[in-house]
Amino acid sequence: MKIGKKGIKEISPIDVYKILPRTNCGECQESNCMAFATKVVNGEAVIEGCSPLYTPKYTKELEKIQDLLAPPVKTITIGTGKRKIAIGGKHVLFRHEFTYHNPPPIAIDIADDTDPDKVAQRVRLIEDFSYTYIGRPLGLDAIAIRSVTKDPDIFREIVHLVCELSDLPLILCSYDPEVLSAGLSECADRNPLIYAINHNNWKEVGEIALKYSCPVVVSSQGDLSLLRSLVTTMIKWGIDNLVLDPGTFHGEQIGHTIHQFSSIRKTACSEFDPIFGFPLLGTPISVWAGGELSEDLNRWQEAYLTSMLITRYADLLIMHSIEGWALLPQLIWRFGIYTDPRKPVSVDPGVRIFGSPDAQSPVLITTNYALTFFTVESDIKAAKIDCYLIVIDTGGLSVEAAVAGRYLTALKIADSLNEFKAGDLVSHNYLIIPGLAARLSGETEEETGWKVLVGPRDSSGIGQMIRERWPPVEE
């Protein structure tokens, strides 16, 4: 236990304020130092925002504040330039305590026994992989090059090739110091992550890590005492740009993986133990070492294991599967669990205007559950429709739940149309309701006097519906 260290939730704005320059100069865009301090402890601002702190006059204060706010899990940077990735920087065990920072990058492997054409193909797949989720592109982050041949020259060549093809951050994977040196001779200036120091090679790979001053993984598969011993030795040696690999076990041993990751992170975040205060590497790619019979079964196992590691404390992941069905849930889950837990479940009810609608434009309704609204919003934007969207207060429930729970009823729709003066927006009286609320259509026509058009069950179909069925044909 590090004496006197406070968890991020125990630090008060006053603790930070006391160290700030207290001149209320406003350079941080806040009205005063206290307001800035409050934002900092809530994770809504970073101390870099206070530029006076970075002048020589405040060297001591800066150091104090950095020390006070230092996350119990160190932040490590891999790569350079605009594609570099930061991993770790974790403050807490539970997401509800404080927003998780630095979503775990996903690296996809390339083995050095791959044909150059296939390498190029795989690099392109990794670079191009993208899925648009509520209007944001989600993608992959890094490439892990593995020495399968164990030949330093072959490894050097493949690293060279990948460097020519992509500027994604790299992880060089081998336990052989010669292989690692060969790879680093090609790309050390790109600050790759070295994988890995273990109990056999720590002297040699330690030298290499010092020589190139790149971040390095300390690996001890399944033996946490050995892991502590290795980390302690490295720190004594002056190597502290570390990532921890406790081993990712799958299948019948999957429980050890979850227990070990949890135990390491608890020791770091609840006990402020500096030895385990480094980012964790998860390697769901391990399932491919298990000798399963079917490739799809491996992908299936790799997929759910990855999601478990995103939930339980991995800060960086290496996967082999590049299939969309296996990756998609990872990218979406990673996005979700790294959002601010204080983000409200609901958005404000009211009228939202898309494009430049006129009196002939469609009027749609949806509920005020945040994810429902964002999904509908991004679908309408993607379809480039000019329309009005009436967001109804369902207490933050999705359409399906709101209909089932009687939070979205014909009466509620009628009240909302009146409240938001929907009749004044357009000269027609057609209302498009979500397909999941179809059962309300008859009652809604009675309650509101509007004619109801039942929209698609999934808002991705809104574009097509408007193209095909708008304006509606008068009976």
Next chain:
Amino acid sequence: MSDADKSDISNLIKLFGPGILELLKGKQVELEHVEIELEELELYLPIGGTIAGSYPTIHSSVIQDTTGPEIRIRPRPENLADVPFNPSSIPYPAKIREIKLGGARSDGGTRGSTVTVGGSSSLPFHDPQSPPPHSPVISLDVFDTPVPMPKALKNHVKDVLDDPADWAKMNVEQFGADMVTVHLLSTDPLIQNRSVKDASKTVEEVLQAVDVPLIIGGCGDPKKDAETFIEISEMAEGERLLLNSVTTDMADAKTLEPVCRAADKCGHCLLGFTGLDLNSAKELNRRIYQFFSPDRLLIDLTTVALGYGLEYSFSIHERARTAALMGDSELSHPTLSACTNAWSAREAWMNLGPEFGRNELRGPLWESIGGITLLLAGVDLFLMMHPLAVSTLRDVSTRLMNPKPLKPEMSEWVSVKI
């Protein structure tokens, strides 16, 4: 599409090799675990105390700021330090209530098997020395009226869609369900408005077709559900059903008290449902306690699909479980998750183009990951549908509770030829 239409569980089993097959043979798996436990005793000798070893300072300032990072500042240590890891294990002051579902003959019911949920005394799968006392329970859905269903789900049950009793049988015999949930959607006054007598008859048929415990799902209307639940409570006295669910709406419609009293009198259990809000969950529980024993109450804090707010469900379950273990007795109830909600996510069923295929795997994976995520947040009882998701959740939970001894070579991925 016709090939995909034909695909059924046996094809999937072929596709996934013998691993899945083994899982579907529930009983054998359980027998194996008796042995595993003995092995595990050796592996996890109880150890206490805190972390041993010395703590080097890691502030870069100590290493001297003036020198560049490339320059060796310290000599290489001669030997590896010896710093053992002794994880600390601090017990929580409280535990989750333990509740038995299903009435055996000795309880005045007719169930051949019963299940017990809850009883956890530590955070889920954080501490290998205190695993949850009971395996998570999986209940498979049955509907009493046609509902829109993605093809990936319909394929497995299309022969039994019109017969809740046959459907329930299939869930138990082919897919290994621990429980069956009968959703009485036909009672919805806005759609078919079928009578509570009809609903009660459906439940009676299912009770005769299978001998696992049942969950009874209503249509969501607070008045109609109350009538249905009261009727069924009396018809199935002693069966220790789980009534899904009682809500704040019922309290507002003044139907909460009669439902609670009927369930209490006939020995059933209740599920309190609230929408992602711990304060309303606690408030509803307090209202239920007035008429019903907390020792037979489960809670549903709402499960949202991955991509549509699973993180809200995840965090609320972690918060509830942490608070309960710290002593908040209004939250120390076993939890239920409707993971079938996964299928409301478009990513679970929509054709997203060749780069996101295979669609027949993406859907069950969506349901599996939703379930496993909430398993890690402590959920005790899962409502599920896809057979592959069922076997995956069973697989993972069994192995989380009883991992086999470590084989370090199993994680040697660096030089493996793929």
